[in-house]
Amino acid sequence: MIPAPFDYVRATSVAHALDVLGEHGDHAKLLAGGQSLLPMMKLRLATPEILVDIGDLGELRFVRRDGETVVIGGGARYADLVASDVIRQSVPLIARAARRVGDAQIRYRGTVGGALAHADPAGDLPAAILAMDGTIVISGPRGIRTVAAADFFVDYYTTALACDEILTEIRVPATGAEKCWYERFSERSAGWPLVAVAVAGTRIALAGMGPTPLRATAAEDVLAAGGDFAGAAELAAAGTTPVSDHRADADYRRHLARVLTHRALQRAHSR
Ligand SMILES: Cc1cc2nc3c(=O)[nH]c(=O)nc-3n(C[C@H](O)[C@H](O)[C@H](O)COP(=O)(O)OP(=O)(O)OC[C@H]3O[C@@H](n4cnc5c(N)ncnc54)[C@H](O)[C@@H]3O)c2cc1C
Numbered sequence: 001m002i003p004a005p006f007d008y009v010r011a012t013s014v015a016h017a018l019d020v021l022g023e024h025g026d027h028a029k030l031l032a033g034g035q036s037l038l039p040m041m042k043l044r045l046a047t048p049e050i051l052v053d054i055g056d057l058g059e060l061r062f063v064r065r066d067g068e069t070v071v072i073g074g075g076a077r078y079a080d081l082v083a084s085d086v087i088r089q090s091v092p093l094i095a096r097a098a099r100r101v102g103d104a105q106i107r108y109r110g111t112v113g114g115a116l117a118h119a120d121p122a123g124d125l126p127a128a129i130l131a132m133d134g135t136i137v138i139s140g141p142r143g144i145r146t147v148a149a150a151d152f153f154v155d156y157y158t159t160a161l162a163c164d165e166i167l168t169e170i171r172v173p174a175t176g177a178e179k180c181w182y183e184r185f186s187e188r189s190a191g192w193p194l195v196a197v198a199v200a201g202t203r204i205a206l207a208g209m210g211p212t213p214l215r216a217t218a219a220e221d222v223l224a225a226g227g228d229f230a231g232a233a234e235l236a237a238a239g240t241t242p243v244s245d246h247r248a249d250a251d252y253r254r255h256l257a258r259v260l261t262h263r264a265l266q267r268a269h270s271r
Helices: 014-027 037-042 078-083 085-090 092-099 104-109 112-118 124-131 217-224 229-234 250-269
Strands: 007-010 028-031 050-053 063-066 069-073 135-140 143-148 153-155 166-173 180-185 195-200 203-207
Touching (some): 014 050, 014 166, 028 037, 063 085, 069 112, 078 112, 085 092, 092 180, 112 124, 112 166, 124 180, 124 195, 180 250, 203 250, 217 229
Parallel strands (some): 028 050
Antiparallel strands (some): 063 069, 069 166, 135 143, 135 166, 180 195, 195 203
């Protein structure tokens, strides 16, 4: 449980962090809250030669409303989202998902940028941001680019980010009045979800049902055609590829997707 030796640079700005990344290529890794990267380094699943610490960059740690959009800085922590009136009022789905992550320590250290870049398929925020049709803003040596959340998650722990880029913002539509709910199942009160379901209007996103967060498109189609929640929930797992592992087999995960989707739709639309 001891990481391989590494150098450490505390970035003084996003521009400084980009310079260091540019200099060291894929030998460098950004460090934000450290809640995923440090355990991986201790297990030697990650062995960066240099860590570029962006955890204290104030320019990345913000939440603001910009017209009909809510803009979340890549360095905003889960606890910032839970405490933010803007998030609670304009994108309550994200407040609900952030509140369910891990325990207080994880929520005080873990960042939105780190969670999305780490891209665990069972992560809470990736599914919520996918359901919200969010947009990811990325800064790199070639300038600033935006990627739709639907295109950002590429495979297990793999995103559209290049090794010399930084996730600087997440943009989500301010749809405060839209019916939404976040439902998850975990065997432990402060544990990762086995499966989670984010509902925003008629959009449904699933966590833990494949290599990336997924939209439950077959269920969404049932709703779009005027079908009821039970009929939609029956198809929540259609086309998904959940794993079987020591926590649960794939059939159980499919069962959870159906049950949680039904519950999330009912709770979202009964409010
Ligand atoms: C005990 C425990 C329980 C947990 N429970 C949950 C849970 O229930 N639900 C859940 O969703 N998550 C859970 N997590 C994971 C947690 O959400 C992590 O905080 C999150 O995945 C990573 O955020 P971080 O800021 O700590 O990133 P770090 O660990 O610092 O970095 C993670 C990865 O993202 C990269 N990165 C970080 N910031 C950026 C950026 N701005 N741009 C580009 N790349 C970046 C890093 O280089 C690294 O590869 C848990 C973690 C632990 C240790």
